[in-house]
Amino acid sequence: MQSKKLENTLNAEKVEQSQILIVDDQLSLLLSLQALLRINGYQVELARTGSEAITKLQDNKYELLLLDLQMPGIDGLEVLEFVREAKLDLETIVVSGDTSFPSIKESMRLGAYDFIRKPYNPEELLETVRRGVEHYHRERESLTASQSLSESEQFHRYIVNSSPDFIYMLDTEGVFTYVNDMVEDLLGYKRNELLGKHFSSIIHPHNAAECHHFFREQRAGDRATRSAEMRLLVNQSSDLVKSFDNYELIIELNATGVYENDDTGKRVFIGTLGSARDISARKRSEEHISFQAYHDLLTQLPNRILFDDRLNQALAHARRNRQKFAILFMDLDRFKLINDTLGHAMGDLVLQRVSERILDYLRAEDTLARFGGDEFCLLLPDIPHKESVASVAEKILKAVRQPFSINNHELYLSMCVGIAIYPAAGETGETLLRSADMAMYHVKENGKDGYCFYSDSMKSDSHFLTPEHDLSSAIEKRQFQVFFQPKVDPGNHEIVGMEALLRWQHPERGLLYPEDFLAAAESSKLMVTLGIWVLRTVCEEMVRWQQQGIPPVKVSLNVSLIQLKEDDFAEHFIQILQEFNLSSALFAIEITERGLNNGETEVVKQLRILRDFGVSVTIDDFGRGHSSLSYLQNLPVNTLKIDRSFVREIEENPDRTCIADGIAMMAKGLKLNVVGSGVENLFQLDYLRNLGCHEVQGYLYSAAISAQEAMALLQNCPAEGPHFTLPH
Incomplete structure (x- = not known):
């Protein structure tokens, strides 16, 4: 609907100089938002708690409030209640990871002007802030005009x-x-x-x-x-x-x-x-927020939350009417190869096209959901017989096999489909999903590109439950391999380090990546054994490099929180380095941000022992967890690695700032090194170099390569030092 517009236009300088208060208990988010807004000319103050926000709101004048909902103590909704009761003259934008519809609806009822979902798009956030400030000034200018009129x-x-x-x-x-x-x-x-x-x-x-x-x-x-x-x-x-x-x-x-x-x-x-x-x-x-809460934003399909709700409805209906329904668990074959060779943008387009093709063969009452990655789940309510489900599965497989023509690439795909039928394969939603998952793995183990119905024989066969069934034997049979991805100085393109990355050459399922088996390794406690094997293998390879006359190159290893919780982890790590007579200065360990934010005493102790010995510490995928300046200050950390998802957001747009800016600014303030991961083009490289990144890695230079390929790469141009030559 149209709305009345004031004739006067706002002065851009007046808008940009507006006072903004940001309230969030995550310090990294506060600092990145502060950097983003200050770059765009806004005056910004910060508050870490609801009580601090209320104090600042009482003592200062603000035009705009950026407010998180989930905070300890006084939460965001209570701050909104205070703003309304105190009749404060400002506009409020909620920036929250709490995407539940009741919370957002309540914040709007309490007077919030708009809502932005975490993790936010910087460009969308800036546009929303601009609209909020503009709305504030328009409303106040209208009020000023009315107050200037006489009481007549x-x-x-x-x-x-x-x-x-x-x-x-x-x-x-x-x-x-x-x-x-x-x-x-x-x-x-x-x-x-x-x-x-x-x-x-x-x-x-x-x-x-x-x-x-x-x-x-x-x-x-x-x-x-x-x-x-x-x-x-x-x-x-x-x-x-x-x-x-x-x-x-x-x-x-x-x-x-x-x-x-x-x-x-x-x-x-x-x-x-x-x-x-x-x-x-x-x-x-509200409808848009509700859609975001219950749908996958890439494919627009229902997400796991909405699928579970539909599944519970189907269960209740089937029990009441003594009917059957089916769940199809679907997984694309070798999808990671597309991401690795053609990039994540191409992978996203493939997922969108696949979902569109599947939808063409479904009824209005069927529900197709994306569970994440390349996994889809299909609910077929009220099915007459098993053959009708098989017919749907065959049509889907045939549709996926048809070549995809995307951005001048012709792609050929296939899919594994596992099928579970109620009540034979289970009488609860959780059991049915697990049964369909087992059936899907059965297809993968038997050549991929097909479908399979769940049977009771799979229940006793742990071979189809998770990858952890043969992790132990895989270590003994040396099925694991260590790959290496170069770390490069963005200024001169010289290789300054390597990241060791684990791969599992499975005899039946092919090359598996860490996301395929690490969760199973951690839950089965094999992570400690696997971690020691990786360290020894890396040390053996570094000795080979020395014997070939290759100059010393620093290698970083990813370490699990499970390993760090072992009270003798640091001691074993140091003993292995001494056994191979390798300098501690040549080693770095990388741990994800989520592994650090709880601040376990034993974890901090192990990290401190290693750093005191000379091993540097990097926080991997920084920005994806709940960042806290306090733990960064208290932990023995040397480097922050910017998560690849934030590097991917860097685009050739002079008006757009990125989360990477805020992370780089935070690292500079804490005197930490910065590494950019996932670099895929020259613009990203130049951007990160200008931010002050000391090292970068990504497909622009090289994907992860085998140990033999890594040694050949390091032997290139030994007089100048191993380096890359990029096109200009």
């Missing part, structure tokens, strides 16, 4: 007609006796078209009878209508209707009965005074 009939007319709300007066029979100018903008009616007409002419026919009662409110005081939602009809014969979004208007109604005393002093009802506010944009925003 002209003043009251200005207030009513400049209101963004549709204001009306009804007589005792429900006939319009007054409507303000806003009725034309909101509903497409001229004022004289409604005057003298009954209010029912604009009430949507689907509204319940009580909505008519609300619109023609006769009660007054505390019992009068407050914030009642209803729909009004738009004038379809109006020339303005073409510019409207819909033929109905969703409004929030406030109405009260109007009374006066007659000649006898008796209080007599004389009509209804009401105001209707257009909340269409808010409802669309």
Whole structure:
């Protein structure tokens, strides 16, 4: 719907110099937001807690509040309640990872202007902040204009007609006796078209009878209508209707009965005074937030949360009506190869095309969901027999086998499909999903590209449950390999280090990556044994490099939190280095941010022992966890590695800033080195170099390569030092 616009335009300098308060208990997010907004000219202050925010709000003047909902102590909703009760003159934008619809709806009810979901898109955040500040100044300039008018009939007319709300007066029979100018903008009616007409002419026919009662409110005081939602009809014969979004208007109604005393002093009802506010944009925003909470944003398919809800409904319906339904667990074959060779952007396009093809063969009542990565799950309710499910599976497999032509690449794909039918394969949602997963692994183990129904024989065969069944034997049979990815100085393209990366050459499933087996290794406690094997293998390889006359190269190893919790981890690590007579300065360990934020005493102790011995410590995938300046200050950390997802956001847009900027600024303040991972193009390389990154790694230089290939690479140009030559 259209809304009334003020004629005056805002001064850009005035907007950018606005005072903004950011409230969040995650310090890294605070600092990155502060850097992002300050770069764009805003004045920014920070608060770590709800109580600190309230104190600053009481003592200072702000135009905009960026507020997290989930905080210890006083949370974001309580801060919003304070802002509303104190009638503070500012706009609020919620920036939160809490995407539950009730929380967002409650924040809007408490007066929030807009909502941004974590992790946020920097460009979207800046645009939302700009709109919020602009809205603040427009509202205040309108208020200033109204306050400058005298207390006269002209003043009251200005207030009513400049209101963004549709204001009306009804007589005792429900006939319009007054409507303000806003009725034309909101509903497409001229004022004289409604005057003298009954209010029912604009009430949507689907509204319940009580909505008519609300619109023609006769009660007054505390019992009068407050914030009642209803729909009004738009004038379809109006020339303005073409510019409207819909033929109905969703409004929030406030109405009260109007009374006066007659000649006898008796209080007599004389009509209804009401105001209707257009909340269409808010409802669309709520719908958008709800969609984000229950859908995968890449494919627009339902996510795991919505799928589980549909599954529970199917279970209840099937039990009540003694019917069957099926779950199909689907996984693309060799999808990681596409990401590794053609990049993640191509991988995303493939997932979108695959989901579109599958949807072509489904009924309206079926639910296709994306569980993450290249995994999809399909719910087929009310199936007549097993053969009908097999027919759907065959159609899906045939559709996926058809070549995909994407960005001048012709791709050939296949898929593994595991099928579980209720109640034979399980009587709960969790059991059915596990059964379908087992059946899918059965297909993978038997050549891929096909489908399989779950059978009870799979239950006793742990071979299909998880990859952990043969982890131990894989170590004994030396099925694991250590690959190396070069770390490069972005200034001269010289190789300054290597990251050791684990691969499992499975005899049946092919080359497996850490995400395929590390969770199983950690849960089975084989991670400690596997970690020692990796360290020994890396040491053996580094000795080979020395024997070939290769200059010393620093190698980093990824270490699990499970390993660091072992009280003798650092001692064993040091003993192995001494056994191979290798300098500790040639080693670094990388641990994910999520492994550090709990601040376990034993973990800190092991890290400190290693750093004191000369092994450097890197936080891997920085920015993806709950960053805290306090733990960075207290931990023996040397380097922050910017997560590849943030590097991927770097684009050739001079007006756009990235989370990488904030991380680099934080590292500089803490005197830490910065490494950029996932570098795929020259623009990203130049951007990270200008940020002050000391090292980078990514497909622009090299993917992870075998030990033999790594040694050949390091032997290149030994006089100048191993290096890369990039196109200009």
